[in-house]
Amino acid sequence: MSFERIKEKLNILADAAKYDVSCASSGSNRTNKNKGLGNSTGMGICHSYTEDGRCVSLLKILMTNYCIYDCAYCVTRKSNDIKRAAFKIQEVVDLTINFYRRNYIEGLFLSSGIFKNADYTMERLVAVAKKLREEENFNGYIHLKSIPGASDELMREAGLYADRLSVNIEVPTVSGLKLLAPDKNYEDFTKPMLKVKNEIIQYKAEKKIIKSTPKYAPAGQSTQMIIGATGESDKDIMYSATHYYKNYHMKRVYYSGYVPVAEDKRLPAIGSQVPLLRENRLYQTDWLLRFYGFHVKEILNADFPNLDMDVDPKLGWALRNMHHFPVDVNRADRAMLARIPGIGMQSVHKIINARKFRKLNWEHLKNIGIALNRAKYFMVCDSSKWENRDLEPDRIKGLILQNSSGKFRKEYSNQLQLFS
């Protein structure tokens, strides 16, 4: 193959794919068969990190950036004046294999602009995955984009080769979608999602009876929403995320702060700040919902439609619900321990183990690795010294902020200046 030509294509088609933030390569269970190449079991590996600090674990490219649609938020949109390119199927296969053999990547994440029509495009994605599995005996990770509007037959086939499938909903609300992608139907997005969900359910059921049932998308499906392109609230975003988790059994929902790529009256201007802090708060919320036993309504509701920017959502919740505190760490159950600000799930686990041996005091808790500068206002332990002033929530917040240096501090104070 001609390296110069490939390099040019790779530059164009990797550049266009980078706005998809999903980098997960975990959650699959493909072992190396018949002394072939690769596996994807357990945790995925980040082989490198971009200069903006995101994990690089997959070769993330588009098959082509020709597209018949004109979605306002997308660099690849038809009306954008950019260089276009398209990979041949074999070229993607060769790149993947050669990168994989050098331990650069965990596998391939293949997406595409929509060329001709949805099925034509999906067919080519499936062809790459099929070649990798059947001709190269490749057992590494494959993530394929489900092209909105692709037929059920193709989605069925895609799941036989891919570990994960994803359709990016991109705009969190149906009204926003109408505004920014007027020629796309909401149903075009949900149809492949529904098919994949049903196939996974069916696979799991059949697998119980017939062990040799071929795998179907073992790492499940995911989706992405862009944040801050339209005027949606955090409540809109998280309720919508909850909807996809629940109704389509999403493994992950990704939130991607909108990076302006076009001058368009409907969107923030080029050069506007990417809402990184907001993105971070949404991920924290997502985490609380999935692992900490919070219900979305506890964190976001009609009274609190947007997350606090100055404190994380768990601390925010605690400050609004002081009647649950202080919690006795030597007695409280797992669920309540998990709600103490400054205590993560790992610490919860360590506390539960360690307190079997002795009552825990501040020293023990510090060794376990708890952020006491936050936690101390919300808990008591085996010590007569504890925060016994009857502090107002606002005062606690002030004290905590004084003594912390979150990674977004600087940016937060910049953004505050913008608002003041």
Place this chain on the structure above:
Amino acid sequence: MINSKILVYDGSFNGFLTAVFTAFDEKVSVSDIQREDEYQSGLFSESETVITDSEKAKRVWYGIDKKSHTAIKQIYFAFLSESRGIEMLLYRYIRKLFSKQDASPSDYSDGIVLKTSQLAKSVGREKHRMEAFVRFQLTKDGIYFANIEPDFNVLPLISKHFRSRYADQYWLIYDVKRKYGLYYDLKKVEIVTMDLKELLTNSIHKSETLTAAEYDFQDLWNNYFKSTNIKSRINLKLHQQHVPKRYWKYLSEKREVV
């Protein structure tokens, strides 16, 4: 006079376990356990050189494993940290495990347990880093070769990962600091020592050892890495936290900066 001894062993994990066996078996009061290449005689204690015996080592291994599976894993990982005084820390931990008093690897409120688990964790982190940062380069002999320089002695820990992933290619991972490597010949992994004529790190100079296409692929990977960057999100501090600078010379995507 207290009759305490320094036990001297060959530096291997089996050697260390043999020393532990000796200490228990002969009821020695141990004042220190030292590698033979770092042995310093103590003024008031005599020393005994322990000959590595894999049978004795095995008995200690299984003995600990029976008490706790987590403990034996942590002890092995912590040992590979090669940190100063690691032997005595682990010896005390093992004694605790076998004594009547409670000692559980999940009792983080105990100092020795905590220290061991922290060391084990650092070694575990380095293991993961190496699984991520190994960069194979294809030699003209058809071997995928990587040189590494890990903070801890993690080669024994990463062998399995690479064996099960790259089952259909010849590969060799060489620890430059400790001067030994792992070689996989499509059937098994062997420990090899060799005289490396040149380090294959990032440099302008192209090595004769590697295939021509190798440099093309490094170039493609380098390019790919650059185009994944989103300028408006740049955060170099976070980047360096994830990819510490000391590893850069082995990462082809970092070629230009080095």
